[in-house]
Amino acid sequence: MPRFAANLSMLYPELPFLERFGAAARDGFQAVEYLFPYAFAAEDILAQLKAHGLSQALFNAPPGGTDAASIAQAWDVAGDRGTASLPGREAEFRAGIVLALQYARVLDCPRIHLMAGMLPAGADRAQHRATYIANLRWAAAEAAREGRDVLIEPINQRDMPGFFLSRQDDAHAVIAEVGAPNLKVQMDLYHLQIVEGDVAMKLRQYLPTGRVGHLQIAGVPQRHEPDLGELNYDYLFSVIDELGYEGWVGCEYRPARGATPGGTSDGLGWLRRATA
Numbered sequence: 001m002p003r004f005a006a007n008l009s010m011l012y013p014e015l016p017f018l019e020r021f022g023a024a025a026r027d028g029f030q031a032v033e034y035l036f037p038y039a040f041a042a043e044d045i046l047a048q049l050k051a052h053g054l055s056q057a058l059f060n061a062p063p064g065g066t067d068a069a070s071i072a073q074a075w076d077v078a079g080d081r082g083t084a085s086l087p088g089r090e091a092e093f094r095a096g097i098v099l100a101l102q103y104a105r106v107l108d109c110p111r112i113h114l115m116a117g118m119l120p121a122g123a124d125r126a127q128h129r130a131t132y133i134a135n136l137r138w139a140a141a142e143a144a145r146e147g148r149d150v151l152i153e154p155i156n157q158r159d160m161p162g163f164f165l166s167r168q169d170d171a172h173a174v175i176a177e178v179g180a181p182n183l184k185v186q187m188d189l190y191h192l193q194i195v196e197g198d199v200a201m202k203l204r205q206y207l208p209t210g211r212v213g214h215l216q217i218a219g220v221p222q223r224h225e226p227d228l229g230e231l232n233y234d235y236l237f238s239v240i241d242e243l244g245y246e247g248w249v250g251c252e253y254r255p256a257r258g259a260t261p262g263g264t265s266d267g268l269g270w271l272r273r274a275t276a
Helices: 017-026 042-051 068-075 090-107 125-144 168-178 189-195 199-209 233-242 269-274
Strands: 003-007 031-033 055-060 111-113 149-152 183-188 212-217 248-251
Touching: 003 055, 017 031, 017 042, 031 248, 042 055, 042 090, 055 090, 055 248, 090 111, 090 125, 111 212, 125 149, 125 168, 149 168, 149 212, 168 183, 168 199, 183 189, 183 199, 189 199, 189 212, 199 212, 199 233, 212 233, 233 269
Parallel strands: 003 031, 003 248, 031 055, 055 111, 111 149, 149 183, 183 212, 212 248
Antiparallel strands: none
16 A cells, blocks of 8 residues: 655644644654745754654745745745746745755655746746756756755646646656656646546556656545545555555645544544555
């Protein structure tokens, strides 16, 4: 059965961030991921990982700027949601990679997600793509020096209208053009179902390439637990097993019970069945 990592930006929302590590471990998770660690000292996060025997599976590079206020603004609904494809923001992108690698070094995190950013209305997509390729090539080289992977993620246009990257084939074409072995796709089955569907066949198409570095899951359409909605995750987990995927599966969903105390844990029946 796949190995599951709790996404602490979404799960256990009733708890302060640093208390979510212990909650995840008590529920049987062996690894965690989250959007951004930068509001906390890396050493404080490391202490939680060590205290609860957890691995750090993934986090995102800053979506804009490197200070807390800039990161929050960039992640806002009207924010840039990344700078990797934004011409004129190359220095900002590189500063974010430097910061992310510093955190990855402390947390022993093997992979970092690089957000593409929003394509402004009327923008020249070819120019943005050229910037994207150049930035990814630079970031992959920097990460390779430290033995880390960098990931790109197609995100659906319903949740994030205007995001530069939405399709799996586009992501894999970018990876082929960059040509860096440590640049891989973060394949989120929630986004994939909304944009393209045919999820099992996409898994069969892309997992054997070795170019998928991380999977994520959520129920569709409401992004709740994976046993709520139109996707049959029991079947998809069997496909993932059959294909020999050995990486983490990030649980990036919003608990249906919201911030109700214990709500995340109460909704983990799917995990208990999957790992029984």
